Amino acid sequence: MFYTEKIVVPSTMNASDFGVITNSAGAKQTTYRNLPLYYYINDTKRGDTNGQGFINAWSVVSPDAASLAISSTTTSSSAPTITVTSFPSSANGDSKIVIQWNVAGGTPGVITNTAIYWGYKTGSTNTSDYPKVSSSQTGKSPQGFSTEITVPSGGYFYFRANAVVDGVNILSPEYQISIIAPTGGGGGGY
DSSP: OOOOSSOOOOTTSOGGGEEEEEOTTSOEEEEETTEEOOOOTTOOSTTOOTTTTGGGTOOOOOGGGGGOOOOHHHHHTSOOEEEEEEOOSEEETTOEEEEEEEEEOOSSOEEEEEEEEEESSOOOSOGGGSSEEOOOEEEESSEEEEEEEEOOSSEEEEEEEEEEETTEEEEOOOEEEEEEOOOOOOOOOO
């Protein structure tokens, strides 16, 4: 997610196109034309635009973008979708990880519930196969979400993103994170 308290807008863009939303967890996010803004995970320094066109869904906001016709009706007339946009492929045991996902589509696009369902063994497309669930969030499509989860000390972590958009239940594919068990240290005699 991207948030800045005071955004600097080039003179070729309209400052009123930028705003701020607050998700159910209280986190603020800067928006452009009511669409949430994100950092792309593979952009590592100022000016990187590696996310441009990623999965045909992400566009860089720049002074050139001021002429883009961004319309919520284009997205809202399509079937709802859920896309996991960021998660680590591995994590140290007993540490916190962040999972990010995007919910889009639907008419009118009301997200009554979205969360991450997770557990320590693979599951089916039934969310009841996953014994744990992150905090439930709500919003309006298209919208990005994120959650922080503490992973176990070792093994594998399996998860799916889930959302209910306009009464339609949607589920992402299952993803797996390898957990690196902490190594003993210290030695110490008896």
